[in-house]
Amino acid sequence: MTADVTVSLDVMGGDEGANLVIPGAAKALTRRPELRFRLFGDRAVVEPMLAEQPALREASEFVHCDIAVRMDDKPSQALRRGRRNSSMWLSIDAVKRGDADFAVSAGNTGALMAMAKLCLKTTARIDRPAIAALWPTIRGESVVLDVGATIGADAQQLFDFAVMGGAMARALFDLDRPTIGLLNIGVEEVKGLEPVREAGQRLKDANLPNIAYAGFVEGDDLGNGTVDVVVTEGFSGNIALKTAEGTARQIATYLRNAMGRTLMARIGYFLAREAFDRLRDKMDPRRGNGGVFLGLNGIVIKSHGGTDAEGFATAVELGYSMVRNRLLEKINNDLTEYDQPHTQTLTDSVAPAGAA
Amino acid sequence: MTADVTVSLDVMGGDEGANLVIPGAAKALTRRPELRFRLFGDRAVVEPMLAEQPALREASEFVHCDIAVRMDDKPSQALRRGRRNSSMWLSIDAVKRGDADFAVSAGNTGALMAMAKLCLKTTARIDRPAIAALWPTIRGESVVLDVGATIGADAQQLFDFAVMGGAMARALFDLDRPTIGLLNIGVEEVKGLEPVREAGQRLKDANLPNIAYAGFVEGDDLGNGTVDVVVTEGFSGNIALKTAEGTARQIATYLRNAMGRTLMARIGYFLAREAFDRLRDKMDPRRGNGGVFLGLNGIVIKSHGGTDAEGFATAVELGYSMVRNRLLEKINNDLTEYDQPHTQTLTDSVAPAGAA
Numbered sequence: 001m002t003a004d005v006t007v008s009l010d011v012m013g014g015d016e017g018a019n020l021v022i023p024g025a026a027k028a029l030t031r032r033p034e035l036r037f038r039l040f041g042d043r044a045v046v047e048p049m050l051a052e053q054p055a056l057r058e059a060s061e062f063v064h065c066d067i068a069v070r071m072d073d074k075p076s077q078a079l080r081r082g083r084r085n086s087s088m089w090l091s092i093d094a095v096k097r098g099d100a101d102f103a104v105s106a107g108n109t110g111a112l113m114a115m116a117k118l119c120l121k122t123t124a125r126i127d128r129p130a131i132a133a134l135w136p137t138i139r140g141e142s143v144v145l146d147v148g149a150t151i152g153a154d155a156q157q158l159f160d161f162a163v164m165g166g167a168m169a170r171a172l173f174d175l176d177r178p179t180i181g182l183l184n185i186g187v188e189e190v191k192g193l194e195p196v197r198e199a200g201q202r203l204k205d206a207n208l209p210n211i212a213y214a215g216f217v218e219g220d221d222l223g224n225g226t227v228d229v230v231v232t233e234g235f236s237g238n239i240a241l242k243t244a245e246g247t248a249r250q251i252a253t254y255l256r257n258a259m260g261r262t263l264m265a266r267i268g269y270f271l272a273r274e275a276f277d278r279l280r281d282k283m284d285p286r287r288g289n290g291g292v293f294l295g296l297n298g299i300v301i302k303s304h305g306g307t308d309a310e311g312f313a314t315a316v317e318l319g320y321s322m323v324r325n326r327l328l329e330k331i332n333n334d335l336t337e338y339d340q341p342h343t344q345t346l347t348d349s350v351a352p353a354g355a356a
Numbered sequence: 357m358t359a360d361v362t363v364s365l366d367v368m369g370g371d372e373g374a375n376l377v378i379p380g381a382a383k384a385l386t387r388r389p390e391l392r393f394r395l396f397g398d399r400a401v402v403e404p405m406l407a408e409q410p411a412l413r414e415a416s417e418f419v420h421c422d423i424a425v426r427m428d429d430k431p432s433q434a435l436r437r438g439r440r441n442s443s444m445w446l447s448i449d450a451v452k453r454g455d456a457d458f459a460v461s462a463g464n465t466g467a468l469m470a471m472a473k474l475c476l477k478t479t480a481r482i483d484r485p486a487i488a489a490l491w492p493t494i495r496g497e498s499v500v501l502d503v504g505a506t507i508g509a510d511a512q513q514l515f516d517f518a519v520m521g522g523a524m525a526r527a528l529f530d531l532d533r534p535t536i537g538l539l540n541i542g543v544e545e546v547k548g549l550e551p552v553r554e555a556g557q558r559l560k561d562a563n564l565p566n567i568a569y570a571g572f573v574e575g576d577d578l579g580n581g582t583v584d585v586v587v588t589e590g591f592s593g594n595i596a597l598k599t600a601e602g603t604a605r606q607i608a609t610y611l612r613n614a615m616g617r618t619l620m621a622r623i624g625y626f627l628a629r630e631a632f633d634r635l636r637d638k639m640d641p642r643r644g645n646g647g648v649f650l651g652l653n654g655i656v657i658k659s660h661g662g663t664d665a666e667g668f669a670t671a672v673e674l675g676y677s678m679v680r681n682r683l684l685e686k687i688n689n690d691l692t693e694y695d696q697p698h699t700q701t702l703t704d705s706v707a708p709a710g711a712a
Contacts, residue, residue, distance in 0.1 A: 110542075138606050148541055151549060185504055185594040186466075193507060193591060219598025223606035235549060236592045238541040240599045242575025247603040250494050250579035254638045255611075258631035265631035272624025275614035282610045 004036045005101050005323050007316055008094035011041030012068035012087040014106025014305040014312075018042075021106065022049045024303075024312025026056045031313065032320055038094050040065050040087040065090055069111045071305060078111030079118065088112060092119045095298040102299035102319040104290075106312065109302055113149055113293065120298040123328075124335040128153070129295035130161050130234070131302065132168055133241055134288045134318070137225025143169045143178075144222065144230045147291060148238035155198035158182065158231055162203055163334045164294040165229040166211035171325035177210060178228035181217030183236060199231075210334055248283050290315035292322065299327060360392045361457050361679050363672055364450035367397030368424035368443040370462025370661040370668075374398075377462065378405045380659075380668025382412045387669070388676055394450050396421050396443040421446055425467045427661060434467030435474065444468060448475045451654040458655035458675040460646075462668065465658055469505055469649065476654040479684075480691040484509070485651035486517050486590070487658065488524055489597055490644045490674070493581025499525045499534075500578065500586045503647060504594035511554035514538065514587055518559055519690045520650040521585040522567035527681035533566060534584035537573030539592060555587075566690055604639050642667035646674040655683060 007028075011021045018041055029035050037060040039046060050057040067086040069078045082089050088107050094100040096119055105112050113129065122129055130146035143165045146153070153161065162180045169178035180203065184196050196216070203213035214227050219240060222230060232240070259269040269276065281287070289311040291302040299322055303315035363384075367377045374397055385391050393416040395402060406413040423442040425434045438445050444463050450456040452475055461468050469485065478485055486502035499521045502509070509517065518536045525534035536559065540552050552572070559569035570583050575596060578586060588596070615625040625632065637643070645667040647658040655678055659671035 136606075138609050151541070183595060185507070185591055185598075219595045219600075220602030220605070222599055223602035232595075235541055236595045239539060239575040239588075239592045240595050243578055243596045243599045244575075244603045246576030246579035247600045248607060249576070250492075251604060251607050251635075251639060253494050254635050258635045258638075259628060261631060261634070265628040268624040268626070268628025268631070270624070271627065272615060272621040275617055275621035275624070278617070279607075279610050279614045282614075283607060 004034050005032075005320050006036040006038060006099070007319060008038040008040065008091040008100035008103045009316075010088045010091040010103070010105035010107055011039050011046055012065075012107070013112075014303065014307075015071065017068070018045045018049055020307070020309065020312055022046065022053060022056070023309035025060075025316065026053045027309050027313035028316035028320075029056055029059055032317060035059065035316070035320065037061070038063065038091070038100050040090045040094075042066070042068065042087075063090060069107050071108045073108060073111050075110040075114035078108070079114055082111075083115070083118070089115050089119065092116050092298070092300060095300070096120055101323040102301065104301045104303055104312075104315050104319055106303040106305045106307065106315075108305070109148065109291070112300065112302055116293055116296055116298075116300045120296040120300070122295050123297050123332060126160055126164075126295035126335070128157060129293050130164065131291040132165055132294050133291055134172075135222055135230070135241075135244075136282070136288055137223055139225030141173070141288070142222070142225055142228055142230055143172070144232075144237060144241070145294065146232065146234040146237050147241045148234045149293070151233065151235045153195060153233035155195045155202060158195060158199035158233070159202050159206075160295070160335065161231045162199070162211060162213070162229065163208070163338055164331050165231055166208075167330035167334050168292065168294065168322070168327060169228045170210065171322050171327040171330055173228060175228060177212045179212045179214045180229045180231060181214050181221060181227035183219070183230055183232035183240070184216040185218065186216070206338060208334075208338060252283065287314065290318040292318065294331065297328075299323060360390050361388075361676050362392040362394060362455070363675060364394040364396065364447040364456035364459045365672075366444045366447040366459070366461035366463055367395050367402055368421075368463070369468075370659065370663075371427065373424070374401045374405055376663065376665065376668055378402065378409060378412070379665035381416075381672065382409045383665050383669035384672035384676075385412055385415055388673060391415065391672070391676065393417070394419065394447070394456050396446045396450075398422070398424065398443075419446060425463050427464045429464060429467050431466040431470035434464070435470055438467075439471070439474070445471050445475065448472050448654070448656060451656070452476055457679040458657065460657045460659055460668075460671050460675055462659040462661045462663065464661070465504065465647070468656065468658055472649055472652055472654075472656045476652040476656070478651050479653050479688060482516060482520075482651035482691070484513060485649050486520065487647040488521055488650050489647055490528075491578055491586070491597075491600075492638070492644055493579055495581030497529070497644070498578070498581055498584055498586060499528070500588075500593060500597070501650065502588065502590040502593050503597045504590045505649070507589065507591045509551060509589035511551045511558060514551060514555035514589070515558050515562075516651070516691065517587045518555070518567060518569070518585065519564070519694055520687050521587055522564075523686035523690050524648065524650065524678070524683060525584045526566065527678050527683040527686055529584060531584060533568045535568045535570045536585045536587060537570050537577060537583035539575070539586055539588035539596070540572035541574065542572070562694060564690075564694060608639065642670055644670075646671035648674065648678065650687065653684075655679060
């Protein structure tokens, strides 16, 4: 890694494509002048936009590509149409070739994960990567994974998610030994899914030097920031993430309606508007934008497809921090270190145990 | 059912026991004077409290019991200690005997479900009951189930949850054909768990007269009120419920901190306090208090253990509404009506299908 950090961008990804990515990249550059860009997209669209962003153009290399993965492409379709020649593929491939330190795309998640897996391959003993999100909490931020890469996970996969999430928390939060919780539906040890219980036992037995296993946590511990890293499989993780986003929007709607209702409320709102701005900033979904793909030989960040330039810049800065803080090195060290011979068999089924 | 509606109460359940239940019952009675009560608890505790609530005492029959199920009893412990003689068991048994129309307990969920199943037995073809919650939404309220009775569900169980949840929505919301969505992690038909996909296909094929199947929904559709009934299995349902509760508390904390920060904000808060009261009311977790056990031969409501008298009264009124609107009759009719010979085999595994 040089003093510069290079990011490759899929300029055609997301609901807005270049209209999102180019202004987002320009914004990231003003905050991190040491960023360099490799831009993959359609020349006819990108060049006129770059002409208006001289600083970004100066810091960028542009590669034309004809193919853009569509937001509604299934992963298999995306691979058929866009393997080796789409802006999404080429932005990932740049990481593989060492032309970029990380890639960011706002394109569709399934296609991005399929291409990232195929192009970069999984690392160490990982066979199923995870998507990690930064979750705003009362105490600050937590890492939550998996928020939707794969459905179901056995005990060993949950264990590995804990190791990778712990490495990410160390890279981002400046912690020596982040606390880790397994998402479950009751804190008593008797409750919950068999693979979750088994993963808890393994984490306890392993007593890892770089993560402090704190037991089971429940849904309300997410916003509470009870632990630095929350581990779960992708189905419940994705539902938790979207439920929290939906609840935040719901309350924002309530608040807006309540504040517009009477003259007195509107005056009050006006006087307290700085406080409301602060609240809005706290609740801003753009602050946490960026799902990090963990378990690959390279850093790939998924930006929300419907975010704006500010949100896209956040996703770029997230990748920047992780490159600077050597996320991959930490993950690979930890996975290798903990790759002890397992005394337990790895036959845990992902089938939930019945619990009355 | 007479003009009166009788509720049996486990007076010893919950973090506060009688201190919660007796004032809660008194509050419910002032709103629903036609309620009658059967109270099960410890005489030494209950009688002095009833002496201070003459109207409630007048409307109640009291039965002394020595045993109270503890909040941390495992279901098996609770059954061993409290079957046939605990306040929890006897309050359920009163429903079985026809001495009460429904039961409410703030005791521990696992024990309450185990006792309710053993005492009342499951109805029709149901083998695993569900817990349904009323979920506040931007549009009003939705029914969400299962929020934690059992982990995992096959396609037929999800189908039955849809039928039962639909009956509950008809009983509570005055709808002829409530809309139903299956909670999933993507609206495209290719995504998500195999049993969820299969249940969706069955609901589509069945085209039931009393419920309108609306396809898959995601976590953010919960607060949005996209459908009247959201169906999922108990693990993800419980995580969604607690994540939403946690997010609401988190935002309330942000709001409180923001409004206390500057003099201007405090003045603004003072002027807009009616609006804030309205917001607080909207976000009040007591409004939705009461998990309804569905699939049993009797109505049992689980109140939050840590709620207050207001919240407990809400749970009692919820049961009251469902008795008045003949929930059980609706459920049994619908389950029987839809009990067609199934062309599909019922061997769907609860094991999540791998999806990249």
